[in-house]
Amino acid sequence: MTNPIADAARNGALADVAVLMPAYNGQADVERSLASFSEDATIYALVVDDGSTPPIVAPDVPGMCVEILRMPRNGGIERALEAGIEALATRGFRYAARIDAGDLAFAHRLAKQRACMEATPSLAALGMWTQVVNRAGEPLFMLRPAADPARLRRERLLRSPLVHPSVMLRVDAVKAVGNYRVKYPAAEDLDLFLRLMERYECANLPEPGLYYELNEGGISATKRRRQIVSTLRLQWRYLNVLNWRDWAGLAKSLLHFVTPYRTLQRVKRVLFT
Structure with missing residues (x-):
C-alpha cells in the first residue's frame, strides 16, 4: 500500500522501523513522547487514536513523520494495537517499536534494538x-528484566518478561501468532509475549532504553483487577507444574490482588532501587 507519510520516512537506517503508539486523549503526552526520540535517521511514527475527544492531531516533530490512524470509537488498547500492527504490515514495515503516551525514549533506542534484531x-x-x-x-526504580531468552522463558510467569512500552517487535512474527487480541483484557502484552515465546525467541538489551511514567490514571492502576484476573488466567493456561517459578508467579499475582496499588509501588521502590 502506498502511503505518502510512510514513504517520506523511508530513508536511512530506520527505513523499516515504525514507532507504534496507542493514544486516548492526552495530546500533550503524545507530543512529549514523540519528541523524546533522538536518532540519526528519519523516524516514522503511527499514533493510533482510540476515539479521543478532541481527536489527536499529528504534531510537527523534527526528524519524524507522524501519521494518525483513527479508530471509529474508543475500543481499548488491545484493539488499537491490533489495528496498528495491521496498518504497519500493510505499509511494509518490518519492526514496530512500542511506546505509550507520556513515556520517553533514551537516545538511539531504535537503532540499538534494530541492530540487535537484525x-x-x-x-x-x-x-x-x-x-x-x-x-x-x-x-x-529501575526495571531490569533478564536479557537471556532461555532465562526469560523459565521466568515468564514469575515476572513480566519484557516492559511493553520498551519493546521492538517483528511485525510478521506478531501477525503469525495472531496479533494483539482482546481475549485477556488489560494483559494484552503478556498474552502476546507468551504466544511469541512458543515459536520464537524474546530477549532484553541490558541497558536503559525507556523512561516509564508511573501514572495512576494508566491501565495498570485503573484496570488493575481486570489485569490481574487476565494475568492469572494466562498463568494457569501456560502453567508448567514442574517449574517452581510458575507456581511462585501464581502466588505473586494472588498477592497483588489483595495488595493496594500504592503499597505495591512502595514495595517495588525498595526492591528495585
Whole structure:
C-alpha cells in the first residue's frame, strides 16, 4: 500500500522501523513522547487514536513523520494495537517499536534494538531496561528484566518478561501468532509475549532504553483487577507444574490482588532501587 507519510520516512537506517503508539486523549503526552526520540535517521511514527475527544492531531516533530490512524470509537488498547500492527504490515514495515503516551525514549533506542534484531533473526521481541519515574520525572526504580531468552522463558510467569512500552517487535512474527487480541483484557502484552515465546525467541538489551511514567490514571492502576484476573488466567493456561517459578508467579499475582496499588509501588521502590 502506498502511503505518502510512510514513504517520506523511508530513508536511512530506520527505513523499516515504525514507532507504534496507542493514544486516548492526552495530546500533550503524545507530543512529549514523540519528541523524546533522538536518532540519526528519519523516524516514522503511527499514533493510533482510540476515539479521543478532541481527536489527536499529528504534531510537527523534527526528524519524524507522524501519521494518525483513527479508530471509529474508543475500543481499548488491545484493539488499537491490533489495528496498528495491521496498518504497519500493510505499509511494509518490518519492526514496530512500542511506546505509550507520556513515556520517553533514551537516545538511539531504535537503532540499538534494530541492530540487535537484525543480528539475531530468531528474535521476535526485544525489550530494554526501564527507568520508572513519577509525573514530575523523578526516578523511582529501575526495571531490569533478564536479557537471556532461555532465562526469560523459565521466568515468564514469575515476572513480566519484557516492559511493553520498551519493546521492538517483528511485525510478521506478531501477525503469525495472531496479533494483539482482546481475549485477556488489560494483559494484552503478556498474552502476546507468551504466544511469541512458543515459536520464537524474546530477549532484553541490558541497558536503559525507556523512561516509564508511573501514572495512576494508566491501565495498570485503573484496570488493575481486570489485569490481574487476565494475568492469572494466562498463568494457569501456560502453567508448567514442574517449574517452581510458575507456581511462585501464581502466588505473586494472588498477592497483588489483595495488595493496594500504592503499597505495591512502595514495595517495588525498595526492591528495585
